Amino acid sequence: MTTAPRIAVLGLLGSGNLGNQGSLEAMLQFLRKAHPDSPITCVCSGPEEVERQYGIPSFSITWYRPQRATRSRLTTIGLKLFGKVADLVRTPRWVRRYDIVIVPGMGVLETTLQLQPWGWPYALFLVFLSARLSGAKTALVGIGANVARERSIRWLFRSTANLATYRSYRDEYSRDALRSMGVDTSRDEVCPDLAFALPPPPPPPRTPGRTVGLGVMAYHGSNADRARSEQIYSDYVVKITEFARWLVDEGYRVRLFTGDPSDQAVVDSVAEDLRRTRPELADSRLIVEPTASFGELTQQLAAVDLVVASRYHNLLAAMTGSKPAISISYAAKNDILMEQMGLAEFRQPIQSLDVARLIGQFRALEVRAPQLTAGIESACAESSDALQHQYAALSAALFGPDRVVADHVKPGTPGNDKPQEA
Structure with missing residues (x-):
C-alpha cells in the first residue's frame, strides 16, 4: 500500500493579506477534493492565524519572526542574523518531512512593493534548494513575477524557479519576466489566477441607493x-x-x-x-x-x-x-x-x-x-474552466499520472472538505 504524499503549502500566509488568503483557499479546496488522503501542513508567516482559520497544522517559514523584535535595535539585528544562520539548519530539517512543497499563487517573484533580498527571496530559495537535495517535489502554481532590477534578488528568483518541479503563471507578463531572467519557460503554462476557482459569493439582498x-x-x-x-x-x-x-x-x-x-x-x-x-x-x-x-x-x-x-x-x-x-x-x-x-x-x-x-x-x-x-x-466563467486543466497538469507532475483522473474536480463539487491532519 502506497502512503499518500505529505504536502507542505508554503507562502506569506496568515499575516492578514487577503489576496494571499484567497490563493491558499483555492489550493486547499483543490487538494482536499482531489487528494483527500494527503496530509497538509502550512509553512507560513502567521501560523497561528492559519491554524485558527483553516484548521491545518502550521509553523513559521523562518526562525526569526517580528514577535522576537526587542526595544534594542542592536539586539533585534543580532536576532535576525542568528535567524539566517539557524534557518540553514532548520529549513532542510523540516523540508525532509514532506514529499511535496507547493507555493499557491501570490506575487512570490515580484518586486512591485519594497523588498529585501535576504527576506522572502532568500527564504524561498532556501526551501527549494533543500527540497531538491532531499528529493521532494516543488511547485510554483499560478504565481506572479516581474524582472527584478536588484542583481541579488534576480539571482535568487532565477535560482528558485530553476529548482522547481512544476511552474505556472497567472499571466504572460510573469512568464516573460522569468524568461528574461534566464529561466527556460518553454514548458511552463499560463493559467488564470487561482482565486477564480473559488465559488462566487451569493447575491445579497438589495438595498436602496448606490x-x-x-x-x-x-x-x-x-x-x-x-x-x-x-x-x-x-x-x-x-x-x-x-x-x-x-x-x-x-x-x-x-x-x-x-x-x-x-x-x-x-x-x-x-x-x-x-x-x-x-x-x-x-x-x-x-x-x-x-x-x-x-x-x-x-x-x-x-x-x-x-x-x-x-x-x-x-x-x-x-x-x-x-x-x-x-x-x-x-x-x-x-x-x-x-x-x-x-x-x-x-x-x-x-x-x-x-x-x-x-x-x-x-x-x-x-x-x-x-x-x-x-x-x-x-x-470569470472562462477563467474558472481554464484552471481545471492546470490542476490536472499539476497532479501529473507532483502526484503521478495515475492520479490525474481523480484530480479533475470542478469547484463546488462534492469532496472531502475536512481539514487534514499532519
Whole structure:
C-alpha cells in the first residue's frame, strides 16, 4: 500500500493579506477534493492565524519572526542574523518531512512593493534548494513575477524557479519576466489566477441607493522609490480622500475596504477626514467594517454597485462578484487583469493618479455598468474552466499520472472538505 504524499503549502500566509488568503483557499479546496488522503501542513508567516482559520497544522517559514523584535535595535539585528544562520539548519530539517512543497499563487517573484533580498527571496530559495537535495517535489502554481532590477534578488528568483518541479503563471507578463531572467519557460503554462476557482459569493439582498466599494492601499512605491516613499504615500492618501469626498457629496454610500492590515491607516485617515469635513453625511454614507478573509471580502463587495481599488486581489474579488471596477494600478498585473475583464479603459497609474480623470472614468463606468457586467461574468466563467486543466497538469507532475483522473474536480463539487491532519 502506497502512503499518500505529505504536502507542505508554503507562502506569506496568515499575516492578514487577503489576496494571499484567497490563493491558499483555492489550493486547499483543490487538494482536499482531489487528494483527500494527503496530509497538509502550512509553512507560513502567521501560523497561528492559519491554524485558527483553516484548521491545518502550521509553523513559521523562518526562525526569526517580528514577535522576537526587542526595544534594542542592536539586539533585534543580532536576532535576525542568528535567524539566517539557524534557518540553514532548520529549513532542510523540516523540508525532509514532506514529499511535496507547493507555493499557491501570490506575487512570490515580484518586486512591485519594497523588498529585501535576504527576506522572502532568500527564504524561498532556501526551501527549494533543500527540497531538491532531499528529493521532494516543488511547485510554483499560478504565481506572479516581474524582472527584478536588484542583481541579488534576480539571482535568487532565477535560482528558485530553476529548482522547481512544476511552474505556472497567472499571466504572460510573469512568464516573460522569468524568461528574461534566464529561466527556460518553454514548458511552463499560463493559467488564470487561482482565486477564480473559488465559488462566487451569493447575491445579497438589495438595498436602496448606490454604494461604491473603495479599496485603499498603504502604497509607498517599490525599491526604486525608497528615497521618496513617504511623499508617494502622502500624495496617494490626499487624492483618494478627495475622491471619497466627491462620492459622498454626490450621494453615494462609500464602503471602505482593504487587502492587507497595513492599509488600515489609510482607511482611518479617509474616515476621519469625512467625519470632520462632512459630519452631516459621514454617518449615513460611510461604511467601515473589518474583513478577516478573502471570502468575507467577496461577500462585502457583492453588496456594492461599483468598485474602485488598487490592490490586485481586491479587484479580482470584485470581478468574481461581476462588479465593474476601476483600477488605480500599482503593477502590471492590475492592468493585465483589467484587459482580461474588458475594462482596459478604466484604469490609471497610482503614482500619477488624477482625481478629475478618475471622476470622469467613474461616471463612464456607471453608465456602461450593465453591459460590462455581462462581459465580466463571461470572463470569470472562462477563467474558472481554464484552471481545471492546470490542476490536472499539476497532479501529473507532483502526484503521478495515475492520479490525474481523480484530480479533475470542478469547484463546488462534492469532496472531502475536512481539514487534514499532519
